[in-house]
Amino acid sequence: MKMSQITQEKIDKLMDVFYAKIRNHRELGEIFNNAIGTSDEKWEAHKKKIGNFWMGMLLGEGDYQGNPMKAHIELPPFPRELFCAWLGLFEECLKQIFDPSDTQIILQKAQMIAQRFQYMLYEVKH
Known part of the structure; x- marks a missing residue:
């Protein structure tokens, strides 16, 4: 079996x-820029924070501090379809960086997270 290269x-x-793709996306960019801000410094901090989240999810490392569900629930409402756009961009980027087996592992985790977030955002009464 091939060793993971994550x-x-x-x-x-x-x-x-x-x-970089999210910031320039017509619909997602607006949501993210409103939540994060538009300065490069704020985006660098966000990338570091979310990178730490993925380090924990994928490697059991990192020092992620946060509540991603709460952060998404507190956003202004946005169309559920944007999760598909987010996942599409994420998969496209994964394929540029990771081999197919690692891409599949990471994408499955992202899909599970997206499903949970959608359930909490659109099906559970807040």
Whole structure:
């Protein structure tokens, strides 16, 4: 069996490539820029924070401090379909950085997270 090639360096690269696309996306960019801000400093801090989240999810490392569900629940309402756009961009970026088996592992985790967030945002009464 091939060994996983998921590393901190690749996760950092994923954050750079993915969030560059997010910032420029017509619909997602507006949501993220409103939540994070538009300065490069704020985006760097966000990439570091989310990179730490993925380090924990994928490597059992990192020092992520936060509540991602709460952060998403507190956002102004946005269309559920944007989760598909987010996942599409995420998968596109994964394929640029990771081999197919690692891409599949990471994408499955992202899909599970997205499903949980959608359930909490659109099906549970707040």
